[in-house]
Amino acid sequence: MLATWNQREVDFIKTQPDRVPPLANPPFAATAHMGKMTGDAREKAAGEGARTVPPREHGGNCDIKDLSRGSKIFFPVYVDGAGLSVGDLHFSQGDGEITFCGAIEMAGWVHMRVNVIKDGMAKYGIRNPIFKPSPITPRYDDYLIFEGISVDEAGKQHYLDVHIAYRQACLNERRPLHACARAAGTQQRGSGKCERRHACLNGWRARSAGARRRSRAPVRHVRSPRPARDPSAGMRSTGRRGSWRTTPDRPAA
Numbered sequence: 001m002l003a004t005w006n007q008r009e010v011d012f013i014k015t016q017p018d019r020v021p022p023l024a025n026p027p028f029a030a031t032a033h034m035g036k037m038t039g040d041a042r043e044k045a046a047g048e049g050a051r052t053v054p055p056r057e058h059g060g061n062c063d064i065k066d067l068s069r070g071s072k073i074f075f076p077v078y079v080d081g082a083g084l085s086v087g088d089l090h091f092s093q094g095d096g097e098i099t100f101c102g103a104i105e106m107a108g109w110v111h112m113r114v115n116v117i118k119d120g121m122a123k124y125g126i127r128n129p130i131f132k133p134s135p136i137t138p139r140y141d142d143y144l145i146f147e148g149i150s151v152d153e154a155g156k157q158h159y160l161d162v163h164i165a166y167r168q169a170c171l172n173e174r175r176p177l178h179a180c181a182r183a184a185g186t187q188q189r190g191s192g193k194c195e196r197r198h199a200c201l202n203g204w205r206a207r208s209a210g211a212r213r214r215s216r217a218p219v220r221h222v223r224s225p226r227p228a229r230d231p232s233a234g235m236r237s238t239g240r241r242g243s244w245r246t247t248p249d250r251p252a253a
Contacts, residue, residue: 001057001078005050025051058082059129063103065093066133074130076121086110146173 009024016023032046055061059075067073075084089110093103117123124130148169150161158164 002048002050005056006048009050025053027051057128062129062131063090063093064131064133065090066137067131068134069136071134072132074117074120074124074126074132076126076129077116084114086112148172 006027010026012023013026027047027049028051029043029046032049034042034046034049037045050056053061057076058078059073062073087110089106089108090103091106121127146169148165148167148171150158150165151168152158152164153168153171
């Protein structure tokens with residue numbers, strides 16, 4: 001499995017060898033951390049050890065916000081005597097770390113139970129991990145939504161390219177909010193697929209309580225006489241044609 005990873009990633013790098021940043025990072029013995037290994041064994045392992053940033057078939061860097069207390073993970077095991085390690089822990093994170101370090105790191109400990117399912121890979125036909133999210137799901141009710149379409153940074157139009165649309169949504173979000181990018185979760189959602197020219201994706205940025213406005217509904221600020229009550233439920237006229245503001249429904253006295 002390790003030889004497969006290294007070969008396919010080296011072949012991938014060769015497709016664009018001068019790209020900055022590179023498409024992938026091959027093993028690099030000079031900076032590899034090999035624990036207590038020394039001598040020739042250390043040099044051999046360091047020279048072929050896969051980088052730990054990207055996830056792979058065995059699991060790896062699974063930065064998924066719902067992998068919290070009470071979650072279950074089924075990892076495929078490809079080698080005899082495979083080890084298991086956990087970390088690092090995140091205090092806050094969205095669906096994906098779009099700023100690379102897009103999470104708040106924390107100290108802590110993990111209590112887990114480990115079982116081995118004999119011949120589980122063949123029995124369930126899996127090649128990659130399976131996750132059962134935690135029943136304790138973060139709930140946000142206030143978002144800022146940043147849209148991205150399939151037009152790249154140079155203004156070139158692409159046909160339904162969700163990769164470019166996603167990148168534009170991330171860039172649109174990071175420009176005004178980069179300073180707080182690690183403090184709030186981000187979730188990505190697709191929309192606008194009916195438009196033939198564009199793919200449209202949205203980045204949903206959960207706002208913290210301190211950043212929320214006190215208003216519970218959108219308000220259009222116009223100079224007008226005192227609003228007259230409109231019989232339509234939940235709506236008030238501002239006194240100008242076509243000008244409205246929504247108000248939350250109130251329970252009857």
